[in-house]
Amino acid sequence: MYLPFFATERMRLTSTDLPPEAPLALTTRIGAQRLVAAVDAKAFAHGLKPGMAATQAQLLLPGLILRDHAPRADAHGLAKLAAWCLARYSPVVAPAPPDGLLLDVTGCTHLFAARTEGQSRNPDEGEENLLADLASCLARRGLTARLALAGSVGAAHALARFAAPDCSRIAETESLKRALAPLPVEALRLPPETPQALRRLGFERIGDLIGAKRAPITRRFGHDVFLRLDQALGLSREPLVPLIPPELVSAKLSFVEPVITAEGLAQAVERLCSDLAAALEARQHGARRLDFHVTRLDRSTSIVSVRMAKPNRAPEHMARLICEKLAGLDCGLGVEKVLLAAPLTRPLLPEQIASELYGRPQEPDLSTLVDRLANRLGAGRIYRTAPVESDWPERSVRRVAALAPKPRTETPRPENWLRDWPRPARLLPDPMPVEVIALLPDYPPALFIWQGRRHRICRADGPERIFGEWWRAPGEIALARDYFQVEDEAGQRFWLFREEVGGRPQRWYLHGFFA
Amino acid sequence: MIPISMVGAQHDKESGAGWRATVLKELRREVGALEAGARPDAPALAFEAEAIDSHLPEGGLRLGALHEIWGGRAVPIDRQEPERTKKTGTTRTSGMSGFENPGGNGGAEDIAAATLFLAGLLARLSGPVLWCLKARDLFTPSLAAAGLDPDRVIYAETWHERDVLAAMEEGLQHPGLAAVVGEVARLGLTASRRLQLAAESEGVTAFTLLRPHRQTGAEPTAAATRWRIRSAPSLPPMPSSSAANPVAGIGRGRWRVDLMRCRGADPASFITEACDGTGRLGVSALLRDGADAPHLDRSAA
Known part of the structure; x- marks a missing residue:
């Protein structure tokens, strides 16, 4: 990240009396000379450059505002x-x-x-x-x-x-x-x-x-x-020396003898976690993310990060999450120093325990479970689903975070999900084309062949017509589907649809299974 | 346990099959409790379908235990393997433990009825549910139709089949959950024992939906029950007066529910109506086949 005008823009952000339209330059004194140290975008456009004499800059650009350069504040x-x-x-x-x-x-x-x-x-x-x-x-x-x-x-x-x-x-x-x-x-x-x-x-x-x-x-x-x-x-290595801001909540540990075993590291993690928990408690904060920096003997550093769904400062929980991630860590010649930092913290205050006196049963706290599973399977693979206003079945569900607040609606929740027409228990990710024999064009099919099997249809409901959502995908404007729920001789229930493009029936597809 | 002297006393007063059935049921309950170990009085979830509940030793599905649910390809009723249904009454351990799953290979078409059966059970438990899966074919709005609020379900999608079992075990250690569901290709004895122990220790009920890759038989497992749910043809349609539509409409579906294995109960088969909006199986048309249970035939439609 390169911030070409950082010094001047920082100056603008911190001082209130600078007119925004006027060009700005910062000057520094070397001996008796006043030199331009930094310029802003407007001044730069007029040809001003750092290193110029301040007088020359003022001559080139009348109306230039000069301020003292403050490298330490920068x-x-x-x-x-x-x-x-x-x-x-x-x-x-x-x-x-x-x-x-x-x-x-x-x-x-x-x-x-x-x-x-x-x-x-x-x-x-x-x-x-x-x-x-x-x-x-x-x-x-x-x-x-x-x-x-x-x-x-x-x-x-x-x-x-x-x-x-x-x-x-x-x-x-x-x-x-x-x-x-x-x-x-x-x-x-x-x-x-x-x-x-x-x-x-x-x-x-x-x-x-x-x-x-x-x-x-x-x-x-x-x-x-x-x-x-x-x-x-990228042919020779160049480790970054990561910044540890002094106000960051962190705990560190240096070893007299380099640690090479996983058990040793796990012990260190436990100690660091209890230290960090104490520091977090003092601030009434809980961590949302933890970074575990491992510095090896050869000065190379690896970082293991874990995230938490809710602010948490329970040392056992934090230690467990980190230890699970340490399995793939290469200790090299041995670990010399470890540091545990919580770069993202949120206030975590004691919570009122909901009592049955208030009539609302307490929701069980699932955050530790979600953290552990997310730690193992990856963030985004622990989710709940939420309904989407869309008739197109593929789009009618979206994933939301596992602990996302449940939407409060007037109707009880299951009703919120239900549609006028039943939906199958299992939906094929991609509809599969099937061969169909229908008696009349608008009738439900009498027979369909899927994966080489014939299914003779005894009962059917439909059609449920679903139109393409042209506001989501431009190609769908002429698209429509007629869905039929059908039951074959054996009692198995399928969800078939006939695709229509521009009002002309095209193919039949199998899209899901009811039972 | 009913003391022997008391049994004798009862024998004098009562007579015949009713008394026998009572004692046998009581004994089965006792033995089942001994087998289950720590929790003789584990709470159970009733199906609220009289024929099934009265067949199960605890009066329903034992909570805090592992249950296996298999799918399978629908077979017309008259062609369903008769030798299986006649087996009711044989020894319960040998029962159907090594059954071949006819036609079912765990595809979406085979597991749909089992999914809804399970959703109906979960609907009547309260609390969040963890659903571990790998395939992406579950269509969550359908759970609402079986009464299970989709907002109660948290999904854990894994990269590999083997991670499903690990995720399930993780979930079973969390007492805040009502149940943990896993869609697995196979459930071995060791894995099932681990899950069963985890389920017992925290009282969270575990369900595995089995989706084998090939047609395979079931392995012996430590699960408390094993079910197989397949769709069955609906009842013959009502004579329709409208000639406009030549195809009969669709009503409530019917399932063939096979109890393949259960500690303390014989294998049995039931024909039920599919779950209603509150997750209850239809009882009006509940049938049980097997000639040795005449008292159940009264509930047949």
């Missing part, structure tokens, strides 16, 4: 933004001062994928949604941001800052070379004088460096150039 603001990202997007957020944030969203993007039933989730969709969500949240706060998502830290840094505005900002690890090649060498996070010297030698773009002989360049510029290049291409 760093603090960036850390606050990072803490917000930590709660919302990813357990690993590292500020990249002065104007960037790095988020490791590995394994977090699926949470942003659209939740539609019956569709397989496209992982890329999650990434795009995450970027869109981040961009809109930042824009609402008045921050201009340029976002890029890539397989390595260096590449994300380069793409966010130097990629052309119209090209895709998402790069897979395989296509990093292609994405980075057209970018200038400045994108490589090198000391400021190195890119200039490289340009003088004819290396203008990263693509020029990729194929170049390494030895002469290394000899002249040191190892940095190719280290940064390899990091950007």
